[in-house]
Amino acid sequence: MASLIIKNGTVYDPANNVNGEKMDIYIKDGKIVEKAARGAKKIDCNGKIIMPGGVEIHSHIAGGKVNSGRLLRPEDHKKLVMPKTKLTRSGSGFSTPSTFMTGYLYSKLGYTTAMTPAMPPLMARHTHEELNDIPMLDKGSYPLTDGNWFIMRYLKDGDIEKAAAYAAWLLRSTKGFALKITNPGGTEAWGWGKNCKSLDDPVPYFDITPREIIKGLAEVNEMLGLPHSIHLHANNLGRLGNYETTIDTIKVPSGTKNKDRQTLHLTHVQFHSYGGDSWKNFESEAETVAKAVNKTDNAIIDTGNVTLDNTTTMTADGPMEYYLQSLTHFKWMNRDVELETAPGITPFIYSPKMSTAAIQWAIGLELGLLIKDPWKVLMTTDHPNGGPFTRYPRIISWLMSRPARDEMLEKVNAAAGKRSSLASIDREYDFNDIATVTRAGQARSLGLSETKGHLGIGAHGDVAVYDIDPDNMDPSKDFKGIEKAFSAAAYTIKGGEVLVRDGEIVKVTYGNTYWTNPHVDKSLEKEVLSDIEYNFKRYYSVNLANYPVQDKYVKNPIELKIDAQKVGA
Amino acid sequence: MKEIILTPKELPDVGLIAETITPDLFAGKSIGKIASLLIFAGNQRKKLGDFFEVAGKSADDASDTRIVIKGDITKVKMVGKGTKAGEIVIEGSAGMYVGEEMRGGKITVLGNVDSFAGQTMRGGELVIKGNAGDYLGAAYRGDWRGMRGGVILVEGNAGAETGLFMVGGKIKIKGNCGTFAGVHMKKGLIIIEGQTPERAGAEMTGGSIVVMGDTDILPTFAPVNEEKNPEIDGEKLKGTFQTYSGDHAERGAKGMLYKFV
Numbered sequence: 001m002a003s004l005i006i007k008n009g010t011v012y013d014p015a016n017n018v019n020g021e022k023m024d025i026y027i028k029d030g031k032i033v034e035k036a037a038r039g040a041k042k043i044d045c046n047g048k049i050i051m052p053g054g055v056e057i058h059s060h061i062a063g064g065k066v067n068s069g070r071l072l073r074p075e076d077h078k079k080l081v082m083p084k085t086k087l088t089r090s091g092s093g094f095s096t097p098s099t100f101m102t103g104y105l106y107s108k109l110g111y112t113t114a115m116t117p118a119m120p121p122l123m124a125r126h127t128h129e130e131l132n133d134i135p136m137l138d139k140g141s142y143p144l145t146d147g148n149w150f151i152m153r154y155l156k157d158g159d160i161e162k163a164a165a166y167a168a169w170l171l172r173s174t175k176g177f178a179l180k181i182t183n184p185g186g187t188e189a190w191g192w193g194k195n196c197k198s199l200d201d202p203v204p205y206f207d208i209t210p211r212e213i214i215k216g217l218a219e220v221n222e223m224l225g226l227p228h229s230i231h232l233h234a235n236n237l238g239r240l241g242n243y244e245t246t247i248d249t250i251k252v253p254s255g256t257k258n259k260d261r262q263t264l265h266l267t268h269v270q271f272h273s274y275g276g277d278s279w280k281n282f283e284s285e286a287e288t289v290a291k292a293v294n295k296t297d298n299a300i301i302d303t304g305n306v307t308l309d310n311t312t313t314m315t316a317d318g319p320m321e322y323y324l325q326s327l328t329h330f331k332w333m334n335r336d337v338e339l340e341t342a343p344g345i346t347p348f349i350y351s352p353k354m355s356t357a358a359i360q361w362a363i364g365l366e367l368g369l370l371i372k373d374p375w376k377v378l379m380t381t382d383h384p385n386g387g388p389f390t391r392y393p394r395i396i397s398w399l400m401s402r403p404a405r406d407e408m409l410e411k412v413n414a415a416a417g418k419r420s421s422l423a424s425i426d427r428e429y430d431f432n433d434i435a436t437v438t439r440a441g442q443a444r445s446l447g448l449s450e451t452k453g454h455l456g457i458g459a460h461g462d463v464a465v466y467d468i469d470p471d472n473m474d475p476s477k478d479f480k481g482i483e484k485a486f487s488a489a490a491y492t493i494k495g496g497e498v499l500v501r502d503g504e505i506v507k508v509t510y511g512n513t514y515w516t517n518p519h520v521d522k523s524l525e526k527e528v529l530s531d532i533e534y535n536f537k538r539y540y541s542v543n544l545a546n547y548p549v550q551d552k553y554v555k556n557p558i559e560l561k562i563d564a565q566k567v568g569a
Numbered sequence: 570m571k572e573i574i575l576t577p578k579e580l581p582d583v584g585l586i587a588e589t590i591t592p593d594l595f596a597g598k599s600i601g602k603i604a605s606l607l608i609f610a611g612n613q614r615k616k617l618g619d620f621f622e623v624a625g626k627s628a629d630d631a632s633d634t635r636i637v638i639k640g641d642i643t644k645v646k647m648v649g650k651g652t653k654a655g656e657i658v659i660e661g662s663a664g665m666y667v668g669e670e671m672r673g674g675k676i677t678v679l680g681n682v683d684s685f686a687g688q689t690m691r692g693g694e695l696v697i698k699g700n701a702g703d704y705l706g707a708a709y710r711g712d713w714r715g716m717r718g719g720v721i722l723v724e725g726n727a728g729a730e731t732g733l734f735m736v737g738g739k740i741k742i743k744g745n746c747g748t749f750a751g752v753h754m755k756k757g758l759i760i761i762e763g764q765t766p767e768r769a770g771a772e773m774t775g776g777s778i779v780v781m782g783d784t785d786i787l788p789t790f791a792p793v794n795e796e797k798n799p800e801i802d803g804e805k806l807k808g809t810f811q812t813y814s815g816d817h818a819e820r821g822a823k824g825m826l827y828k829f830v
Binding site: 072073074075076078083084090330331 | 609612614708709710711712713
């Protein structure tokens with residue numbers, strides 16, 4: 001593998017407390033090392049900034065839902081078309097780019113890792129087939145456990161160990177990385193034409209509440225010792241006045257502890273910080289939510305910024321998508337994934353002239369700016385729900401520059417200024433904050449901070465270099481320059497190999513797929529497996545033997561073995 | 570007005586994508602530069618000059634530039650895509666997507682055009698002396714916002730789903746029209762001087778369709794009254810028309826269908 005010396009750049013590596021120091025970075029055999037290797041290639045980065053390779057914690061880039069989104073929106077594919085080159089394959093899609101293009105576009109932004117957050121277990125094979133086709137990135141996916149019949153039954157019976165053993169089996173069978181919970185209880189209730197509208201609204205038949213599901217799965221997650229915490233899309237997404245549910249939700253797993261990371265990752269919180277009781281008095285409650293996040297020490301969030309684009313919304317939250325299309329009357333689809341979950345898809349146009357969209361735009365930024373600790377608020381767009389990930393450079397420019405925000409506030413619907421606190425916020429991110437919310441924080445939340453999201457010795461040789469001279473550039477004034485520089489990395493280096501130079505792909509590689517494999521006590525596993533067998537025969541339309549994803553389905557797998565023998569022992 | 574003359578050489582069997590043939594890109598360019606504009610032949614990048622002899626002179630301004638194509642270009646797609654000003658005259662038949670996303674200027678085709686002519690058009694004038702294919706002035710696949718403005722005139726016949734998801738502008742057909750004219754229409758006007766077999770205005774929620782010839786009207790349209798010499802969107806019509814409102818299969822539909830009696 002290639003050896004590299006990255007010289008003279010200004011380094012931002014928040015995990016190692018390096019804040020804008022000029023230093024050299026050495027890579028050997030794909031890892032960051034202390035000393036330059038003999039014959040290593042030199043890259044001069046004088047007048048440029050260096051950050052760890054970007055890490056994406058929540059982006060719908062692969063799976064049945066993403067593919068259905070592509071099918072639903074041919075008109076979206078017309079908007080962005082990349083012809084093939086000698087090196088890269090062709091592709092299309094603005095909000096739902098095709099697999100190969102997804103990899104190229106992320107790499108151009110300086111990203112080296114991306115996780116797809118909502119894999120219905122039954123669609124796991126499809127998800128991995130798509131992940132295998134996404135180049136340039138290390139990947140992983142989170143199986144959905146929100147409306148899972150096994151989990152709901154075990155938790156209702158108070159059989160937390162069995163729930164843990166089932167979750168372990170599910171992660172192994174789907175080659176999944178973490179436990180995703182989408183609208184807990186609500187997706188199953190949707191099968192009965194209902195939804196869970198508060199944390200104590202029971203699921204029909206199963207008679208379990210969202211609160212019990214979240215609490216139970218948080219405990220399961222920590223019992224198994226998974227790298228990431230539970231990854232929660234809370235109830236009532238996009239509903240008026242939903243901030244109260246959000247604040248309640250933050251408190252639910254407060255009993256569970258982990259010394260290295262949060263025990264609750266609350267995702268796309270922008271969609272969960274809404275006040276008002278009609279669309280006419282719709283307002284931001286980001287301040288209240290930010291306060292709750294500032295106070296807690298076991299939950300972190302990602303923002304889910306709205307970028308004011310014509311995009312495609314896709315979630316495993318079927319009832320929410322139904323609700324959204326009843327507002328827009330656009331085309332939509334819903335699906336019931338037997339025993340597991342119920343996703344939906346519909347296009348959405350966040351028009352800057354619309355008061356609601358303008359306020360949503362403001363809320364995403366408010367969350368980023370009002371939560372004091374950047375380690376607690378990660379930058380995402382919940383791609384493609386709030387906007388495509390290709391807009392990250394623009395969000396960075398808004399976070400780093402008050403004049404950029406002021407310029408936008410003048411352009412968008414005046415409601416954004418009046419019904420949010422954005423206009424009164426002076427805070428501007430520095431490069432260190434940006435490196436935290438796009439890399440270091442994401443890696444820590446994922447539990448991959450040993451190898452990812454930093455540039456210390458032993459980390460993966462994943463480096464992003466941007467053409468910004470921090471001594472001669474004021475991000476606050478030159479926000480357009482910031483957007484431009486972050487749009488096209490001067491270098492994206494993955495595992496010591498230069499993949500992107502001056503915003504152009506120069507080499508195509510295929511990264512690894514991370515999955516977790518917790519082993520629980522053998523006798524407990526046997527007991528749960530016979531339960532699974534019985535229920536598969538009774539309810540599933542597929543045979544148990546055909547359900548697990550075979551090893552050969554995953555290209556370049558990295559199995560994270562976890563010893564959880566004490567569960568059930 | 571200055572003219573650029575394109576004479577087709579032998580064209581390949583595989584379709585050409587020639588969205589670069591528009592006065593906006595030709596204006597202010599020398600013959601050599603025009604000949605080196607990009608054209609896709611399948612997935613191959615080629616030059617305009619590989620397939621056309623280029624002669625004449627272009628004006629500095631697109632609105633003073635006329636492009637004349639001498640001959641049939643039935644396998645050439647997207648001619649005049651996004652044209653904002655100026656004129657294109659095709660002295661033969663043209664392929665698919667002529668005048669796609671056109672915003673201004675004028676395109677005249679002396680022969681026939683293939684499907685999707687004037688797709689999502691926003692302005693300008695598209696005149697087809699021969700027949701048009703299916704999806705004339707329609708929306709792009711999957712889109713729910715079709716033609717927004719401008720005028721399409723067809724002197725021959727048009728195919729099925731003319732004006733799909735139309736939200737503005739006018740389409741006039743002197744001949745006959747295929748099924749589903751003005752399907753999903755929201756605004757705008759379609760005039761069919763010949764006949765259209767059936768299902769005109771299916772799922773329309775607004776806009777107007779005029780049929781002078783025979784047609785079977787959908788049962789979800791309700792007769793309103795008879796109108797003499799009506800004026801619709803500035804078009805004065807002669808004769809007596811039975812009007813229908815619909816399509817009442819859609820909630821709150823305000824579309825109007827005028828049938829000549």
